Amino acid sequence: MMDSDQGLSSVGLRKRTLKPLELRRTVERECAKTANGETTAEEEPLTPAARLFQLPSVNCCIIVAIGLKTEINIGEGIKWLEQTLFKHPRFTSKVVVDDKKGGEKRWVQTAIDLDYHIITPDLDPNMNSGDQFVEDYMLDMTKTPMDLSRPPWELHVLNVKTSDANSVIVFRIHHSAGDGASLMSFLLACTRQLSNPEALPTLPTMKKRMASSGSWGNWPFFFAIWWIFRLIWNTFVDVVLFVATVLFLKDTQTPIKGPPGVGRTPKRFVHLTVSLDDRKLVKNAMNMTINDVLLGVTQAGLSRYLNRRYCEDAKHGGATEKKNNLPKNIRLRSAVVFNLRPSAGIQDLADMMEKGSKVKWGNTIGYVVLPFNISLPNNPLDYIHQARAIIDRKKSSLEAICTLGLVLKTLGVKIAAALSLRALSNTTCLFSNVVGPKEEVSFLGHPVAYIAPSIYGLPHALTIHFQSYVNKMTICVAVDEGVVPDPHRLCDDFGESLKLIKNAAIERGLVKNGAY
The missing domain is CATH 3.30.559.30 (Nonribosomal peptide synthetase, condensation domain)
Structure with missing residues (x-):
């Protein structure tokens, strides 16, 4: 089994150099006009629950491991992100404190630097255990707090073969950006059916248990x-x-x-x-x-x-x-x-990025x-x-x-x-x-083998999803x-x-x- 410390020592230091992705055209399209005719990035105040998760005592993050059936082509993945994830204002916004309004915190759109948000470590192709490496890598992530001066999300690209996947995407986002339901739903809305690349996945319908009519019917x-x-x-x-x-x-x-x-x-x-x-x-x-x-x-x-x-x-x-x-x-x-x-x-979830x-x-x-x-x-x-x-x-x-x-x-x-x-x-x-999803889907243009969501930062030693x-x-x-x-x-x-x-x-x- 690979020595965990040795295997992770270079993860945070060696990564593929990516050019910053400027999203100012997107911001300008969403901008409001000032009285002088200038454009300003659209802002949105934090909800009470988001302000709660911004407190130092509640430093909580959602983390999702997505196993893929093929090795990840990062160029193809970035194109996919531009068409899906980057269109949502929450993934292109950071928290800014407005001193003029008593320290009110607001989401303000900004440019995205891929070097920070998309991490592609150079991995040893001859490592003894891919499963152990992914576990140790995710464990190491929980030791590093997120930088809340940027849009609070990261996507880690791990081209490592495990027992049930040929590569793994690890997505981490701070809980103040959204709850697990909205984040997981939006991630699923960013996937497409393998059999029909233009179609969104379908989710099983939840059948409600009906109360027996019996004597209550009358x-x-x-x-x-x-x-x-x-x-x-x-x-x-x-x-x-x-x-x-x-x-x-x-x-x-x-x-x-x-x-x-x-x-x-x-x-x-x-x-x-x-x-x-x-x-x-x-x-x-x-x-x-x-x-x-x-x-x-x-x-x-x-x-x-x-x-x-x-x-x-x-x-x-x-x-x-x-x-x-x-x-x-x-x-x-x-x-x-x-x-x-x-x-x-799922169509409504895919349209969350649209106004109205x-x-x-x-x-x-x-x-x-x-x-x-x-x-x-x-x-x-x-x-x-x-x-x-x-x-x-x-x-x-x-x-x-x-x-x-x-x-x-x-x-x-x-x-x-x-x-x-x-x-x-x-x-x-x-x-x-x-x-x-009921059918096989692709994420970042790659077929998905499994989806494993979780969370950390709450006062529990055990979380089950x-x-x-x-x-x-x-x-x-x-x-x-x-x-x-x-x-x-x-x-x-x-x-x-x-x-x-x-x-x-x-x-x-x-x-x-x-x-x-």
Whole structure:
């Protein structure tokens, strides 16, 4: 295995020289006229959420690894960027402080210097492990803060062969530039179908679970009253629990719970690709949603992993992985980020760069706190049933709107940041699920093998993302290695848990013809 320090020592020093890309013509096209007839670059004030992420205490970045099936042609990639990414004002704007308006921060368009934003390190073609190099490279990126005096994004071009790709693009952007939903959606809107290079990708349609008509079919008024009462009650309970989490309600100190300050430590990113058909089989066999299955798999995987860690840490004899080594009444919760925008099609997302687009850019998010059931039931399908009960209850709550949106509007950015960080610090991890294209796509003109998004800078030692793409699902894990020293084994536990749940559904006769 290659020595990580030696392999990364020259990455930041040796890169291909690229000429600055002047975008002043684009800026002038978007400029407003002053009273003297002069042109000035268009400005946009930072949203409250963007100002929150600009605070030193919330230095958070989104990072996406995109594996490609071919070696990257950087010249072709830059042409692709000019046609897509560079057309969006956010990627050609930097934050400027307006002293005349009391230090107000605004996005102001500027020229792009490719030497800073597109990094193409010279790599050793004979390196021992491409996978290890990419992991070490991304770990090293988390040690280097972004320069917020420039447009806050970078694209790293790694022409290195890994176990599941022939090259890797690593895209990093500061969270103040946009939330994960807008950034991932826009990246997907920059891709094109391989079978039709002029067509945007299509995303799977999300089928909503319909309430059974039953006796409610004849009593719509009473059903509406009950639904409103349940919404108000669940929201009240969730807000009270959120306040309690801010004040005193902490998760159990398990082996995956990070210590204070974990948000500022380097993170290692690993991923595992599994079959999407297994997830679909469980979903259809149990009449569940995708989120039900993924949450159930996450609970099962964390339970397997923690049981092993408690076994390894046990000081007394007799502890084995086959026994239940879990303490009773573990409180383990995850923060789950929700996109508060109305759902939009991929064409709307591609048009976000145009004025008047109905899909708004920025940070339009809230989050809820999901309790995870950490246990070892005899029936693996219990994880899915438990997940469904949790998600169904959270759907009848306005927690996502109250936890961040209302706090920002009523208490201000600094107070909202302090409350949010304290609440997140008292939970254990972050969980997210992103739906990807149904067909194979190209990015920067190159066919995509996988997409692995993640985030770092929040006060968690563990972040879990699920990303679907064609007939595959990528499980992405970001960890503090001082807390989770074996992230590959954790990924394997998620993959093994999905297989156990699928096999349980088959053994119990729940799989019918066409279950996929």
